Amino acid sequence: MTDTDEIRPPSMLPAFLSLFTSTGTLVCCALPALLVSLGAGAVMAGLIEAVPQLVWLGKHKAAVFGVAGALLVVSGLWQWHARSLPCPADKAQAAACARARQVSWIVWGLSVALFAVGFFFAFLAASVFY
Numbered sequence: 001m002t003d004t005d006e007i008r009p010p011s012m013l014p015a016f017l018s019l020f021t022s023t024g025t026l027v028c029c030a031l032p033a034l035l036v037s038l039g040a041g042a043v044m045a046g047l048i049e050a051v052p053q054l055v056w057l058g059k060h061k062a063a064v065f066g067v068a069g070a071l072l073v074v075s076g077l078w079q080w081h082a083r084s085l086p087c088p089a090d091k092a093q094a095a096a097c098a099r100a101r102q103v104s105w106i107v108w109g110l111s112v113a114l115f116a117v118g119f120f121f122a123f124l125a126a127s128v129f130y
Contacts, residue, residue: 014075015107021068022111025118028057028064033121061122068115072108079108 035044087097
């Protein structure tokens with residue numbers, strides 16, 4: 001059997017991409033809301049001065065959430081498809097494969113939770129509290 005014929009575990013890349021974009025939704029919307037609600041408006045102003053891209057993210061929050069949501073869906077479908085793919089016959093590699101699948105699901109679940117928190121602050125909290 002050659003290296004190209006080797007059975008490989010599913011990639012964790014989609015799960016980590018979804019985590020990255022979900023974290024972006026928090027930076028876009030949840031962090032500013034948290035800082036302002038804690039009375040740290042000056043900290044938020046300093047943060048915007050240091051990282052002016054936060055304003056762009058806030059203005060384009062629908063696109064940020066659209067991309068993050070699409071990546072979460074694709075990543076979830078990828079995870080679901082990969083759940084039944086075979087792992088290597090070698091015990092050590094099979095254990096690593098199973099561990100990688102478990103870590104991928106944990107990362108994906110964390111991504112969904114971060115997305116939900118960001119979505120709440122971006123779209124629901126404004127209508128509930130104001």
